[in-house]
Amino acid sequence: MNKKRFYITTTLPYVNAAPHVGFALEIVQADAIARYHRELLGEEVFFNTGTDEHGLKIYQKAIEEGKDPQAYTDEYAAKFDHLKQALNLSYDNFIRTTDSYHVAAAQEFWKRCAAHGDIEKKIYKTKYCVGCELEKTDSELEDGRCSIHPNMDIQTVEEENYFFKFSNSQSALLELYARNPDFVIPPSRLGEIRKFIEGGIQDFSVSRLKRKMPWGVPVPGDPEHVMYVWFDALVNYVSALGWPEDTKKFEAFWGTKELPNAIQIAGKDNLRQQSAMWQAMLISAGLPPSRHILIHGFIISGGQKMSKSLGNVIDPFEIVERYGTDALRYYLLREVPTFEDGDFTIERFAEAYRANLVNGLGNSVSRIVKMAVLSGVDTMYEADFAHDPAFAAFKEYMDRFELKKAADGIWERIGNLDKKIDETKPFKLVRENPGAAKKILRELIEEIWKIDYMLKSFLPETSKKIEAILKHPETIVPLFPRIDA
Numbered sequence: 296m297n298k299k300r301f302y303i304t305t306t307l308p309y310v311n312a313a314p315h316v317g318f319a320l321e322i323v324q325a326d327a328i329a330r331y332h333r334e335l336l337g338e339e340v341f342f343n344t345g346t347d348e349h350g351l352k353i354y355q356k357a358i359e360e361g362k363d364p365q366a367y368t369d370e371y372a373a374k375f376d377h378l379k380q381a382l383n384l385s386y387d388n389f390i391r392t393t394d395s396y397h398v399a400a401a402q403e404f405w406k407r408c409a410a411h412g413d414i415e416k417k418i419y420k421t422k423y424c425v426g427c428e429l430e431k432t433d434s435e436l437e438d439g440r441c442s443i444h445p446n447m448d449i450q451t452v453e454e455e456n457y458f459f460k461f462s463n464s465q466s467a468l469l470e471l472y473a474r475n476p477d478f479v480i481p482p483s484r485l486g487e488i489r490k491f492i493e494g495g496i497q498d499f500s501v502s503r504l505k506r507k508m509p510w511g512v513p514v515p516g517d518p519e520h521v522m523y524v525w526f527d528a529l530v531n532y533v534s535a536l537g538w539p540e541d542t543k544k545f546e547a548f549w550g551t552k553e554l555p556n557a558i559q560i561a562g563k564d565n566l567r568q569q570s571a572m573w574q575a576m577l578i579s580a581g582l583p584p585s586r587h588i589l590i591h592g593f594i595i596s597g598g599q600k601m602s603k604s605l606g607n608v609i610d611p612f613e614i615v616e617r618y619g620t621d622a623l624r625y626y627l628l629r630e631v632p633t634f635e636d637g638d639f640t641i642e643r644f645a646e647a648y649r650a651n652l653v654n655g656l657g658n659s660v661s662r663i664v665k666m667a668v669l670s671g672v673d674t675m676y677e678a679d680f681a682h683d684p685a686f687a688a689f690k691e692y693m694d695r696f697e698l699k700k701a702a703d704g705i706w707e708r709i710g711n712l713d714k715k716i717d718e719t720k721p722f723k724l725v726r727e728n729p730g731a732a733k734k735i736l737r738e739l740i741e742e743i744w745k746i747d748y749m750l751k752s753f754l755p756e757t758s759k760k761i762e763a764i765l766k767h768p769e770t771i772v773p774l775f776p777r778i779d780a
Contacts, residue, residue: 298339301332302548303558304532306565307347307392310371311356314378316627316639317562317594317601319611323627324591324698325560326384331693331752333385341548343535345390346372350428350524351503354510364510368393381612383620383756390535392512392528400534401527402515405501407580409515413460419500420453427564428524430499443564457502457520464575468492471574471584479570480696481634484563484590488570499572501526529573532559533582555586563590589696592636609639618778621754622648628753629702648775651706656746657774659712660761663739664768670725672736674765678744689749698753705749712739712746740765 305325308318322344329342348368357367372391378384390397408414421430426444435441440449472478472489479485502520503511511521538545550556561569570588577584593600596607614623622644630647631637667674680686685704692701715735716722725732744765750758757774764771 301338301340304343306561316609327752342386343388347528348393349511397534401530404530411579413579423450423452456500458498459501479588552583555583557585560589621757633699652775667736674768676744678748
């Protein structure tokens with residue numbers, strides 16, 4: 296029997312800076328979802344990520360550092376690929392938008408949109424944020440500056456470009472949203488993008504003059520222009536699947552117009568690009584839409600948005616080196632809200648590590664396994680969830696991509712272990728009624744196996760350690776070392 300297929304992709308971060316904890320949030324969320332579908336549901340998963348390597352920001356940064364743009368992007372792409380080991384990621388594909396097969400796919404995508412009558416050349420003048428690589432209307436600016444990149448000057452651009460006729464897609468996009476009320480998750484973001492589209496949409500530029508900005512995918516049939524970075528980069532979601540050549544793989548994972556299958560995860564600053572611009576491009580090229588667009592918030596630090604100028608940017612590699620991979624995964628998946636902004640300070644992180652990993656999960660497993668060994672209780676067990684309402688709730692949360700709620704459910708079960716020990720006191724009962732004590736310890740061991748099973752998606756390294764302890768309880772070691780602040 297053929298396995299059900301599941302496709303999930305992150306956005307592609309720009310390679311104009313080293314990876315930060317904000318992108319770590321997105322890719323760890325995607326990884327937890329991918330692992331759930333692969334390991335707990337038994338589906339065939341294709342998990343895509345990679346790097347966005349064209350555009351003005353990257354070209355300027357490379358020139359600033361005196362490097363060839365390709366050499367610059369090679370260096371930074373490798374830093375993002377190193378996240379795979381640091382965060383224990385399970386992605387199947389790491390695409391770079393400078394890959395030759397992606398360039399060819401982007402050019403084919405352009406041709407299909409042009410053949411549909413949705414690309415035209417015209418002269419335009421607009422306000423432009425280099426940080427966002429997007430045109431900005433006056434209503435989107437605060438005191439003449441972009442709210443996302445307030446430290447960057449807004450540029451005024453006037454030149455001849457190719458445009459994508461975004462305005463042609465208004466009714467089709469509104470129909471897509473109406474037909475799929477869970478198209479954008481959470482619902483508040485769907486309401487936000489629907490309101491934006493209902494207000495009227497403007498065609499957007501999809502090219503730049505090569506003499507001004509040579510670092511981009513050549514426009515088919517016009518050597519004087521390169522593709523606008525957003526048009527090029529968005530195509531990665533289908534080129535990663537071998538489109539347009541491998542139609543069988545594409546349809547198996549991306550889906551069809553009748554049964555779309557692709558899950559995309561992005562930050563709230565990517566809402567318009569992923570849920571509107573990209574969907575309009577897919578419609579124009581004659582391809583199926585995405586199935587869901589999952590929108591997460593920003594990571595802030597001490598109530599402030601992270602920025603280099605404020606000195607509050609957190610390096611995920613440094614956190615992992617000090618506390619371990621699963622400590623960071625835990626914080627991002629449980630302590631940060633799945634769909635809203637979440638606060639991250641070293642102090643909050645260290646406290647959560649001590650309370651919920653060292654003294655919570657780690658201490659509970661150690662206590663119970665030691666008592667089981669001393670009481671002669673077998674620590675082997677095959678988890679059975681047939682009549683487990685808490686697991687049914689966990690599965691329901693995961694199916695709705697509500698990762699924090701699913702993680703909260705796991706830690707509620709962990710907390711119940713300690714409650715049961717405190718209430719039943721098996722360490723005392725073993726002298727008075729050894730049979731009853733063994734029954735309680737057996738139930739506690741069974742519960743650890745169930746917790747371990749659910750942890751596979753969230754803390755895969757820790758899950759393996761727990762299994763090793765349960766299979767060889769005579770060699771028990773701490774799951775999480777105590778670390779001085």
